[in-house]
Amino acid sequence: MKKIILVLFLINCTALQNFMGGGKSPNFKLKSVDISKINLENISLKLFTDIENPYPVSLPKSLIDMDVMIEGTRLSNIKNDFGKIDANSTKAQAIDLELKYQDLVNIYKNVKNKDLLDLNLKGNFALPIPESFQLAGKKQLDFPIDQLKQVPAVLPSIDIKNFKIIRPEPKINSSGLQSSAMNYLDNLLSGKKTSIGSAASAGLSNVDVDVVTEFDISLINQAASKLLFSDMKYDLKLNGENFLSGVPKEIIQNGAESIIKVKSSFPLKSLSSGLATAIQNKSSAFQLTGLSGVKVQGLPEGLLNFEYDKKGSLKW
Numbered sequence: 001m002k003k004i005i006l007v008l009f010l011i012n013c014t015a016l017q018n019f020m021g022g023g024k025s026p027n028f029k030l031k032s033v034d035i036s037k038i039n040l041e042n043i044s045l046k047l048f049t050d051i052e053n054p055y056p057v058s059l060p061k062s063l064i065d066m067d068v069m070i071e072g073t074r075l076s077n078i079k080n081d082f083g084k085i086d087a088n089s090t091k092a093q094a095i096d097l098e099l100k101y102q103d104l105v106n107i108y109k110n111v112k113n114k115d116l117l118d119l120n121l122k123g124n125f126a127l128p129i130p131e132s133f134q135l136a137g138k139k140q141l142d143f144p145i146d147q148l149k150q151v152p153a154v155l156p157s158i159d160i161k162n163f164k165i166i167r168p169e170p171k172i173n174s175s176g177l178q179s180s181a182m183n184y185l186d187n188l189l190s191g192k193k194t195s196i197g198s199a200a201s202a203g204l205s206n207v208d209v210d211v212v213t214e215f216d217i218s219l220i221n222q223a224a225s226k227l228l229f230s231d232m233k234y235d236l237k238l239n240g241e242n243f244l245s246g247v248p249k250e251i252i253q254n255g256a257e258s259i260i261k262v263k264s265s266f267p268l269k270s271l272s273s274g275l276a277t278a279i280q281n282k283s284s285a286f287q288l289t290g291l292s293g294v295k296v297q298g299l300p301e302g303l304l305n306f307e308y309d310k311k312g313s314l315k316w
Helices: 002-011 013-020 101-110 176-189 273-281
Strands: 027-039 042-053 063-070 073-081 089-100 116-128 140-152 156-166 210-221 227-238 241-246 250-254 257-267 283-296 304-315
Touching (some): 027 116, 027 140, 063 089, 063 140, 073 101, 073 116, 089 101, 156 283, 156 304, 176 273, 210 227, 227 250, 227 257, 227 273, 241 257, 241 273, 273 283
Parallel strands (some): 027 304
Antiparallel strands (some): 042 089, 063 116, 116 140, 210 257, 227 241, 227 283, 250 257, 283 304
């Protein structure tokens, strides 16, 4: 009996639907879209999909071939075999999708004030026909895919602003070592071009002086969705050398900009010649890496991970 039903299915899907009643056919559905990760280069999405098999026979293969479009622009294509789908059942499948911001920028320009964008999956869902049952050269049965959901418009940027190194006040009745440290600091922060070398080379390996450094980390979504950042961890390198790291607590929301206020310090005795040169020149190549939580407007409650790795030039 199952073989007879399978033959009917392969010869004429419409006849099978009438035979079964209800007129149902296999169906692909996009249930929901989540953001799994955000960084400075791309946004990673997870598509939660279902394929429904309403027939009393299993489907040995289920081939998906569909375009991914944002606001009508084709950005990607997904081809996949969801494998066997049991009779009278629905199979859930999650699909990972990565979209690069460089491909999204022009779309954002055309819909500047739209915070939720249309994501359309359009293509074909095919059921291959076993060779022994193929008639008139028909190798598969095709069903259209046309599914629509919305995703936030996301284009995050990060930068360092208002960087400054603050000269500590000298201690009253300070020792000779403390006086040497203050002289070293004066030369370090004066902006003079003379090389002073590392703190160790200046005989300051045992000095206990901490130098306060303040700066702001600016986070902005350059697209229309509202992003709220929190729980930031950062590591800052100057001229390729580790300089500061921390978990700042103060975050100020200023319109579309989140400003993370950083106040930290470094022990003077740890200063290398490379860092000393950068501080003397009041400019440096920098690398800012880390992780932040981010809440995206329009998505369910909960924080996403925003991973960042920003390189640039810093002057103060």
